[in-house]
Amino acid sequence: MSGQILHLLRHAAVERPGLYLGRTDEPCTEGGRAACLARVADCEFERIVSSPLVRASEVANGIAAARALAVEEDAAWMELDFGAWEGRTAADIDEANLRPFYDDPDAHPPPGGERWTALARRVAGAIARLDARATLVVTHSGPMRAALAGLCGFDRRQVWAFDLPYAALLSLRIHPGAPAIAQIVGLRT
Known part of the structure; x- marks a missing residue:
C-alpha cells in the first residue's frame, strides 16, 4: 500500500520526570537518549525533523550522526505551552483547574498557556510542509496526539487513550488528499 511514512518519536526521558514541560528546556538522560536510539534502530527513514527543545534535539542529533x-x-513540533503550569507537577495544580483542561483544553487552557487548537494548527502545518520522503520527527507527546487527531480523526478524549511514554515510536502511513488521512502502522513503547 502506498503513502508517505511518518514516524513520530517522543523525546528521551528527562532528568526531572513528572513535570509539565511544554517550553521548558529540560535536559534528557543518557539512558533516555540510548532508549530512543535503540527504538529507531530498525526504522527506515530518509529525513529527520526535530523540535528545537534540547530533550528532542539531542536525540535527533544522535540519530542523525549514526545515520x-x-x-x-x-518549532511547530514543540510541546504545548503550559504557561503558569510549566515546571509543576499535577499534584501542584488544583484539580478544579486541571480536570477541565483535560476535558476541554480549548475552553480551559493552562493560565497563560496555549490552546489545543493552536497546537493542532501548528502540527497540521508542519505535516503539510513534509515532502514524500519517509520522515522521522523527534517531538513530544502533545504534538503526537495532535497528529493522531488531525490525521486519524480522533477526538481529544480518544488521543489520551494512547500511552506515549518517553521513547515511544508512533508510525503512520499518510494518504494524500484534502484533508490527508493516515493509518497507524506501528506503535512501540
Whole structure:
C-alpha cells in the first residue's frame, strides 16, 4: 500500500520526570537518549525533523550522526505551552483547574498557556510542509496526539487513550488528499 511514512518519536526521558514541560528546556538522560536510539534502530527513514527543545534535539542529533543525516529543526513540533503550569507537577495544580483542561483544553487552557487548537494548527502545518520522503520527527507527546487527531480523526478524549511514554515510536502511513488521512502502522513503547 502506498503513502508517505511518518514516524513520530517522543523525546528521551528527562532528568526531572513528572513535570509539565511544554517550553521548558529540560535536559534528557543518557539512558533516555540510548532508549530512543535503540527504538529507531530498525526504522527506515530518509529525513529527520526535530523540535528545537534540547530533550528532542539531542536525540535527533544522535540519530542523525549514526545515520549520516542532517537534522531539520521545526518549532511547530514543540510541546504545548503550559504557561503558569510549566515546571509543576499535577499534584501542584488544583484539580478544579486541571480536570477541565483535560476535558476541554480549548475552553480551559493552562493560565497563560496555549490552546489545543493552536497546537493542532501548528502540527497540521508542519505535516503539510513534509515532502514524500519517509520522515522521522523527534517531538513530544502533545504534538503526537495532535497528529493522531488531525490525521486519524480522533477526538481529544480518544488521543489520551494512547500511552506515549518517553521513547515511544508512533508510525503512520499518510494518504494524500484534502484533508490527508493516515493509518497507524506501528506503535512501540
